[in-house]
Amino acid sequence: MAIEQELPQDLLMEILSRLPVKSLLRLKSVSKYWFSLIQNPSFIHLHHNCSKKKDCLVVMRHRNDCDGNLILSSVPDKTPTHDLFESFEGLNLKDVNLIASSNGLFFLAHFYKPKFVICNPATKEFRILPDPFHHARHTSHLGFVFDPNTKDYKVVRVATLYESDLTPYDAYDSPYVASDKDLLQEIPIDEKVHRYDLSTDCWRKVDAGVPKYLPSVSSYHFRNSLNGVFYWLYPCDYPMIIGFRVLDELFEEMPMLDISWLDCFPCTLCTMNDSLALVVQMCRIEPAEEFFDFWEKKEEDMSSSNWLLKGLDNLCSGTLKF
């Protein structure tokens, strides 16, 4: 038995957008039309918005003691059981670091080679990015962002050029990577910004002035993005937050929460309820305990430093993303 009239497209999308990803991957086999509907970026966007309301996935990052591989596990019930990368066949997770997540995708980078991977834990798909431009092999900064305007994912990479980069190498895998010590003795010549778009699968140069004091790529600080801007926290001695807007490809600086004692405590930038937030990890000596302060940025306006202290009670209803 079948229904008498065909469902209009918007109605079919409304229904399909409520299905789990696993079911959708199977339903691609229904027909060519269903396949194109499920693959369609605007459907994917609709689906993501729908699931955002329902599910919140907490992801823990740790390393396997035996082989040093990166393990990301989902923590639906606070027990880290399910390795998100278990079935990413052929993806070598040795020497890679999780740089950021945006809108459901993860962005990983090799520690010292310009090798990058974007992966989707829901569909178990991953894409190894093409090699970036041949010179400027030393990645100094990275960001990953979902651009709501184009509904596309972008990687922004700042590369530092050293004199030795100007000497040509034959192959990418040649041992060109200088150690940090070597680089310290070298003088950086220039910094270049490159952007990768997932939709076109290629890199292109971006004409943007790079601000000073960007945190190093090796820093474990997780990058955050919100509404097409991604943010870094500046190092402690320069209390600023830096944003890169993909729309007009501009770096912008934002004053950090202005509290004199702040540099004594580790801070993490995160997004909370669609605004930027700062988590300050504090401790008390007497009685000895650790606690967190959450500061939420009130406006999107970069220039203002209007932060609001949120109690933990206020957080229960919100979703917090690191």
Add this chain to the structure above:
Amino acid sequence: MASAPENEKNASAPEKKTLTLKSMINNEEFVVDEHVALQSVTIKNMVDSDCAGDVIPVPTISGEILALVIEYCKNHANPSASEDDLKKADAGIVAKDIYTLIDLVLAANFLDIKGLLEVTSQKIADSIKDLPHQDVREIFGVENDYTPEEEAAVRAEHDWAFEGFP
């Protein structure tokens, strides 16, 4: 629409305005309070623009489905109903077989009743999420336009999602 002054309203012994909805499939008629029927944006637009006569014909919706729609509207027009009550009532309305649900979602779409559309869509999604794609194809009356080779290739892309499925 200008509302009448309070005293005049009382004087004319307020009679609840009703609308008659008529299923054009089996000519069944339903008399409902106006404020119940106005939860349908389609009907509200008709009433607001004065194109609604005494009887509003509803094409393509059967009496059986229209009764479910009216039940939903009645529940949600009741100001004293708690959120919990409504959830329970909604669950009762959508506890139907998949074909009734698809008729219901089409009706909710045509009449533009957002809440009913959402709750019915969710129920349909829940009912098909663990079905093999062949069954979904049959239910939705979709013609399989893949060649066997093409279908195998699409399936191979995400073989893990088919574990335990034919």
